Structures are given as C-alpha cells and as structure tokens.
Amino acid sequence: MLIRTFLLMFALVSVDVTAAERKHWEQFTQCRYVETKYNDGDSFRVSCDGREFVLRLYYVDAPETDLSNGVRVGEQRAHFGVTIEDILATGERATKRVREILQEPFAVSTRWAVAAGRSKEPRVYGLVDFGGKSLIEALLAEGLARTKGVAVSLPTGEKSKMYLEKLRNLERQAKDQRKGAWAHSKE
Secondary structure: OHHHHHHHHHHHHHHHHHHHHOOOOEEEEEEEEEOOOOOOOOEEEEEEOOEEEEEEEOOEEOOOOOOOOHHHHHHHHHHHOOOHHHHHHHHHHHHHHHHHHOOOOEEEEEEEEEOOOOOOOOEEEEEEEEOOEEHHHHHHHOOOOEEOOOOOOOOOOOOHHHHHHHHHHHHHHHHHOOOHHHHHOOO
C-alpha cells in the first residue's frame, strides 16, 4: 500500500512538472505602455493585441517608490548599500525610465505565469523587448534594478542559468561604473 501511494504521488508530481514545462511562450508585437498610478520599474500595465494586463518582469527587482513594503525597501537598501531615500529616488527614476523607453511600440513575451504580489489586480510574468533590446538588461545596465526574482528559460531556448550570468555581469558593470543606485553606494 505504501509503495502504491508513493508511486501515485510521484506520478502526480511528474504530471504537474511536465505540464509546467510545456507552457509555451506567447509573443506580442506592437504593445503599448498604459499609464496607471501603480506602474513602477518592474511591474506595469500594457496593452497588446486588444488585451490589457499588468506585466511583471522576470529576473529583476526595481527599487520601490514608497515605503508600503518596508521589508523589500530594506532588502534593496542593503543590496545597493544606500539610504532609504536613495532607494525611493532610484525607484522613481526606474519608473520614469521604463515609461520613457516604452513610449514607442514594443514586444512582450509571456507564458501567462501568475506573478504573485500585494496588488489586488493579477499580474503575469513576462519579458519586454524594445528596438531589439531587452528592458531587463537596460534596467540592470543603468543601475535601476537588481538581479532577483523568477528566472525561466528564454523563448529563444537560452537556459536561465546562462542568462542569469549575463544579467549579473551587467549589474556588476553598473556597480563598477557607479550608475543608478550604485552612484550612492557605500560599498
């Protein structure tokens, strides 16, 4: 009986993992940034092919813009080695920069994975490309985000481990060049 229960549990877990791995990327072009008061550097409303939704970027965490999530602000402050005021100012800069970058139509890739958060409105994880560039990479290169969060293999087939290394290098370069939040770092 114990062996049968174990085999049944293993089969159920295997089915769930296989189903998760089979999620396919859906890609949209000609997406638009939709201005809302809750947009920030790593989570914002978009309109793609007549669908409107809140997109949460994979791989990065942009600084907060207020103190409503004190724990996250504390983590970000410690990561960048800056003051709370510096984190909030960088969060505002990241929000503004995303708004600037996404003024022209852009592409979104998503697997419709739910991005949990404190928002009452559901969010989905995704990637954004603008003018042949990655929004994630731009934020890291400008020191306006840290490498953190959910990682997934890319639509191109590139494995998340390899891509994470590239992103960490961009973050290190921003730190070395004292860009964005790193400009005020005590490290």
